[in-house]
Each structure stands twice: as C-alpha cells, then as structure tokens.
Amino acid sequence: NSNIPVITIDGPTASGKGTVAHKVADRLGFHLLDSGALYRLTALSALRRGTDLRDEHALAKVAEHLPVRFNGGHIYLGTEEVSNAIRQEEVGNTASKIAALPAVRQALYGLQLSFRETPGLVADGRDMGTVIFPGAQLKVFLTASVEARAQRRYKQLIDKGFSANMDDLLADLQTRDARDTQRAVAPLVPAEGAHILDTSQMTADEAVEQVLAWYAHP
Ligand code: CDP
Ligand code: CDP
Numbered sequence: 681n682s683n684i685p686v687i688t689i690d691g692p693t694a695s696g697k698g699t700v701a702h703k704v705a706d707r708l709g710f711h712l713l714d715s716g717a718l719y720r721l722t723a724l725s726a727l728r729r730g731t732d733l734r735d736e737h738a739l740a741k742v743a744e745h746l747p748v749r750f751n752g753g754h755i756y757l758g759t760e761e762v763s764n765a766i767r768q769e770e771v772g773n774t775a776s777k778i779a780a781l782p783a784v785r786q787a788l789y790g791l792q793l794s795f796r797e798t799p800g801l802v803a804d805g806r807d808m809g810t811v812i813f814p815g816a817q818l819k820v821f822l823t824a825s826v827e828a829r830a831q832r833r834y835k836q837l838i839d840k841g842f843s844a845n846m847d848d849l850l851a852d853l854q855t856r857d858a859r860d861t862q863r864a865v866a867p868l869v870p871a872e873g874a875h876i877l878d879t880s881q882m883t884a885d886e887a888v889e890q891v892l893a894w895y896a897h898p
Contacts (some may be wrong), residue, residue: 684800685710685800687895688808691822692868693772693856694829694836696879696887701804701824703888708802708895713795715805715812716775717755718788720766725757733777739780740783746791764874769852769876776856779806780863806860809871818895821870822887824852824880876896 687699689711698714705712722743725731731738734828749756763770766863780786792812794884795801803812809819824832830850860868870876879887 684796684798686796686798686813686816687802687818687820687891688813688816688871688874689802689804689820689834689891690806690808690868690871691820692812692829692860693853695822695824696832696884697804697822697829699756699884699892701802703765703884704745704891705787705802707799707884707888707892710800710802711795711797713792713801713802713803715788717766718746718748718791719775719779719784721748721755721757721762722768722770722784722788723771723778723887724762727771727774733774735855736781736783739781740761740787742763743784743787767835767836767840769849772856773852773856776859780859780865783895784867785865788890806868807866810815810869811866814871818891818898819871819874820866820891820894821876822875823876823878826850828880846874864869 689697691697701714702712722739725746726733726739726742729742731742735738747758753763754761755766778852795803809816830846830853833849833853834844834846854869877890878888
C-alpha cells in the first residue's frame with residue numbers, strides 16, 4: 681500500500697502536531713494516526729498494571745497486546761474511554777521514557793503501518809518521516825519556542841480541568857525535549873526532505889494552510 685499518500689508531521693512536544701494533523705486530515709478526508717497516543721497508552725497500561733518500568737521485555741509485551749480502539753476522536757483501552765487519562769503529564773513522562781526502548785518501538789511498528797489506508801493518512805509523532813513512513817509524499821517538521829509550547833500546554837491542561845504550574849511545565853518540556861532528541865533509537869530529528877515550520881508566531885489554522893499548500897504544490 682505504498683501508493684497510498686501519507687503526510688508526516690513530526691516535532692517536539694506541544695508544537696501543535698496533534699492539532700494540525702487532525703485539521704489537515706479533516707480537510708483532506710484522510711485517516712489520522714496519533715502515534716504518541718500509542719506510547720501514552722502503553723505507559724498508562726503499564727502504570728496501571730504495575731509493570732516494572734525497567735523491564736523492556738515486559739513493556740514490549742504490554743505494547744504488543746494493547747486492547748486499543750480509536751473511535752472518532754475517542755480512544756478506548758478495552759471498554760474504558762481513556763482520551764483524557766492519557767493526557768496527564770505523568771503518563772506523558774512515562775511514555776517518553778519507555779519510548780526510548782527499542783523493543784517497545786518494535787512492538788508498535790506494525791500497528792502504525794496498518795493505519796495507511798485509502799484515501800490517505802496524516803501521521804503525527806517523532807519518527808513518522810524518519811522511520812515509520814520514510815517514503816511519505818510530504819514530510820513536515822513542526823516546531824515552536826519552548827516558551828510558546830509551555831504556554832500552549834498550560835492552557836490545554838487547565839482547559840481539561842487538570843492543575844498545572846508554569847515553571848514545572850517548562851522544566852518538564854526541556855527534559856522531554858532532551859530525552860526525545862538524544863535517545864539512540866528513532867531520535868527526534870527532521871526527516872530528510874522535511875519542510876520545517878516554526879509556529880511560535882502562528883495560529884494552528886495558519887500552520888494548517890501552509891501544510892495544505894505544500895501538499896498541493898510539492
Ligand atoms: O503530546 P506530546 O507531543 O507531548 O507527546 P505525544 O506525541 O503524545 O508522545 C508522547 C511521548 O511518546 C513523547 O514524549 C515521545 O517520547 C514518544 N513518542 C515517540 O517516541 N515516537 C512517536 N512517534 C510518538 C511519540
Ligand atoms: O501534538 P502536540 O503535543 O505537538 O501539540 P497539541 O496537542 O496539538 O497542542 C498544541 C496546543 O497549542 C493546542 O491547544 C493548539 O490549539 C495550540 N496551538 C497550536 O497547536 N498551534 C499554534 N500555532 C498555536 C497554538
């Protein structure tokens with residue numbers, strides 16, 4: 681199915697990947713892969729089962745047998761709706777730790793490929809353009825200043841009813857950026873041929889228009 685078009689949107693945390701990917705997919709009528717959600721689901725599942733977070737093999741097993749279901753904008757683990765639960769900072773932090781383990785990434789590989797269905801796919805994450813869909817028709821690397829990203833994350837958490845502290849968030853973002861860019865497997869780097877888009881001074885809708893323009897006029 682390598683003829684089915686794919687647009688990859690990679691970038692650091694809170695750069696707007698999820699928001700932009702969702703809107704671009706809507707506009708084109710494409711499927712959506714939120715790959716970060718798979719790492720978050722693995723983290724949530726491991727935290728709940730009390731899986732030893734240093735046991736790579738056990739974590740890969742959790743990833744391989746995720747009873748996950750995507751339905752509209754909702755994400756289910758078994759019968760439970762976990763769309764909000766996976767957005768907690770603790771879950772994001774654990775996700776970023778276990779995402780450094782090769783066996784966990786390998787366990788989620790096939791599941792990610794299966795999202796490539798007609799008429800097309802928009803995939804967001806860290807390694808969509810570098811590892812999972814290296815042959816993508818369009819690759820975008822979204823970024824924004826760490827301050828802009830912390831501000832966005834703060835607002836998102838408050839809007840979801842979670843408490844948040846700006847200083848903690850900033851520190852957290854920097855730790856997560858470092859971990860994602862410095863890990864040995866699938867580190868966060870712009871893919872070869874990726875368009876780089878700094879959205880610090882842009883609205884999400886402006887970013888969406890830019891991505892659609894690149895797709896229409898390669
Ligand atoms: O929302 P945010 O950008 O913070 O994170 P996410 O996209 O939901 O992903 C959560 C964590 O999973 C990230 O910190 C990454 O370490 C990891 N991840 C990854 O390693 N590869 C991907 N393709 C997507 C996420
Ligand atoms: O997926 P990722 O962690 O990269 O970011 P997100 O979950 O899409 O969060 C980005 C937040 O910033 C959302 O609340 C957006 O409405 C907002 N935002 C954006 O995505 N893009 C901009 N250019 C400006 C704000």
